[in-house]
Amino acid sequence: MGLGVLAGVGGEVLLRRAGRRVLEPHQLTGPRVAVVLGAQTYPDGRPSRFLRGRLEVARRLHADGRVTTVVVSGDDRAPSHHESQAMRRWLVEAGVPAEDVVLDAHGYDTYDTCWRARHVLGLDSVVLVSQSYHLPRALLTARLVGLDAVGVGDDSVRGTATWRSGVVRERFALLKLLRDVATRRRPDASPPLGRS
Template identity: 35%
Template sequence: MPLLVLGARTLHGYPSRILVDRLRAAVSLIDAAPDPVQVVVSGDGEAAAMAHWLVEHGVDPDLVVREPYARSTNENLERAHALIPGVERWTVVTSDFHVPRTRLWAWHLGIPVHVVGAETQRRDLVVAALRECLALPHSALRIGWRRLLARASRSS
């Protein structure tokens, strides 16, 4: 089962603390797997830094697939799914505060997922949680709007 690591901010080409937390969680899952695991790192401007970090921490570079264009949670999921079609269920690694939004988008897109939330360091949690308080309702509204438009187009 392939692993998808969602991108987060980078600083001068290096993963931020939140992104490192996600990458560490991914390495733990890779190390625990009985068979080699293909890893998709996804994010505009982040995929290269993520791939480099994983390889530096022992992940086989031949198993790392970069998706360098996604700019949002839904695009991360959509683009990874397009890169490796036919995946029955993705294991998605993101931050603990980001799990509900990731599940919401996966449900909307019809992409079966198991979401693993990397623990966020306390010093990053307040800002991340505040951002997520705005982002989750925004995503829910976007999904609702998309579904409403889809229903309207089927009716006409």
């Protein structure tokens, strides 16, 4: 069976099952570690509206004592922006203690973030934080790399054009995930930058 067929037929079933692990914040029993998946930042260091939504979810989870540590995982390769550093800065300015934030500058995509959480940071169980439409694939990714995860989603930007295009893009991203798993792609194994 080709990847395209699996993504279309079996992939939908896998995503539906993974989606059952999306929880409301009050359903979390702690303490846990949150992993915030990266998204666009601007050249001046500001997180995009999508990323701010994710960060606000993580901030609330931390403030409510549902998570004790927040891993910010993003792509810091481009000289014009550093996602994980922008994420840390936003959280600290919003009141999360700097010592509770861990930077992962090598979270180039969802697969890399989940793989690194399990195999580099040594985490067994996490709360993934992203937009709600992204969480089923993110949770499936976690499962396929050996990471036990539940998700808490952000819906603050639901209905925007970017949200709608993101929903469509998820289908193609599933194909990439299945290829990454089938080829056992090994992400960058550099250590995280540690606590800020």
